[in-house]
Amino acid sequence: MTVHNRTSFLDRVAENLGRERRTEVKPPVYSVQPQDRVFQGATQDELIEMLEAQCRVIHTSFERTTQSGLADTLNKVLASFEGSKKVISAGGPRLDDFGVRGIYEELAEDDFDLRIWNDQEGDVAFAEQAGLGIVFSDITLAESGTVTLFNDSYNGRSISLLPETFIAIIPKSTLVPRMTQAARVIHEQEQKGNPVSSCVSFITGPSNSADIEMNLIVGVHGPVKATYILVDDL
């Protein structure tokens, strides 16, 4: 926890800029703000339509359900899965808010080996063996089809990364037009003195690559498949 060589380095920067070191800079005012106009005034339902359309672009299955229908939808999605029966899920208060804990208990009777991320030795190794990883979206970006995760002790980075299939439960209330709104939330929290999580993951569908002859390959190091389950919580 040290900073090395800062003074000489930054003195040189200031000198080349032809001035003294600056210790204060007023927040800039930019001449245009096109980012605010994207999907301006769209309703939550219109945002859902955009999200669903974008899911087709990003090779992601899209399911829509209500809070009471979530158990059936999750069962359906898991039943269609052919790989390892190990499932790793994010924990936290939303497990209970959405009644997911109960759903998991039933699944466990159904041959699924289910583990809730609980900040313990063995979580990562389990996630590495798991076929499915389930998370809750914190902020969902309609434009790009992106799930934002504030990774923390309930929601390890590995859950959305190591298993072959990535499942995101998306509360309708988390939908915003685009990354602009998510960035603004983080910026405002920073200004209030609430530091951002150690890892913010903006995840858009399964992993992919175009490194071999520019062919799109879906599924490289991260998940190979992705499913979003939108839950009407409003």
Place this chain on the structure above:
Amino acid sequence: MGIRIGDKPYAERIQAGIENSFMRQAVSSAQGRFRTGRLKAAEELGDWEDWRTLGEEIRHHTMENLDYYLHQLSEQVEKRGGTVFFAETAEEANAYVKEVAKKKQARKVVKSKSMVTEEIGLNEALEQSGCEVVESDLGEWILQLDEDPPSHIVTPALHKNKEQIRETFANKKGYTKTDRPEELAAFAREQLRKDFLEADLGVTGCNFAVAESGAVTLVTNEGNARMVTSLPDTHIAVMGMERVVPTWEELEVVVSLLTRAAVGQKLTSYITALTGTRLDDETDGPEDFHLVIVDNGRSKILGTEFQSALHCIRCAACINACPVYRHVGGHSYGSIYPGPIGAVLTPLLDGYEDHKDLPYASTLCAACTEACPVKIPLHEHLIRHREIIVEREQMGAKSEEWMMKGFAKWASTPAAYKLSTKMARTAMKPWTKDEQIENGPGPLKGWTQSRDFPAPAKKNFREWYKQREKRRGEA
């Protein structure tokens, strides 16, 4: 490796590029796809020119206040348990990373794609100190197995085809399956997964660092950068000193510009913002985090007419638009930064001496400037480089200097001009065939090596005009 690649002279590199027909076809089809993607993404977004203006203003403001924002960034990283090392040179940066590796007794290092670590030659430095270094980006892994330098800053193995890749995997890793891209990628997934889990140290670059919170942001598609920053106990991020933004609000804008301009994606699969070390109650992520901020010649560009070259967000849109890159490919530039931005940046970072030909690898058509999402006037920088090379540095081809001086004198003397236009046809006679010069002498040689030059006309314009007027008078 450093910024320079290969040791062949410019003319030979260009020739090799032009003769590599697979590479040229791959590049031209890739350029087409990249270009369509970029234009479509810009159109879908709407107000693209406003976005570019905003991008330019953000980059300009940040560069003008770079000392302030780097100070803020380092404070925030330290507050979040990270260590910051400001490195003036490549050697200092490498020495620091080696020192951390030694302290951690690291044997295996996994890396995600990073141009700045290529620039400073970090892999070689780590290997010399006994570490095994594994590049985990699919394209970079292919190149590492093949000991080949990157030819594009976004898709580094663009110059290779799938048959070549299959062969490389077979020879180096015992791969036995087909050359289907999906099978090749699945093999890489399986092989590299072990490396991620075993590695002691993860090294990444940094697309943008956010000064207000200390976040290092990585813009990726494959998921390897997330592996590199989630699994090993130590994470070292290396960043060029210009790659900072003031707040999350600016981050969002430059990321939106980058993903659209680079590959036409609204966002890439993973935008990952990492701040300091993992917290006490977290299980994955590094317990030790280091940020290395590299100058390596960048500060010399500040305050000069080339300052906006530091605005670059490494999207490669200029490379994808360049007709010269299309024909000669990335390796011809002799720098890890190819294309128009490479031709601007490389002489600034590494001196004119070894790169004086690069500003001439351009038709000055300005397609690069038009494509740039942060409005860097690339072709104007190239013209300025040429002026500097010819006038001040005196390193331009001597014949050009001589010719330009001669031309000025000759063209400003009416009698000399008149005489020589009359004599040109006679003088060029030995090289003329069917009104074309196919293998011209002296300064014409460069031109006629790859195309013909029309022979001087029998009559010059003034003679022709005089005769025409005369004919008109007679009619």
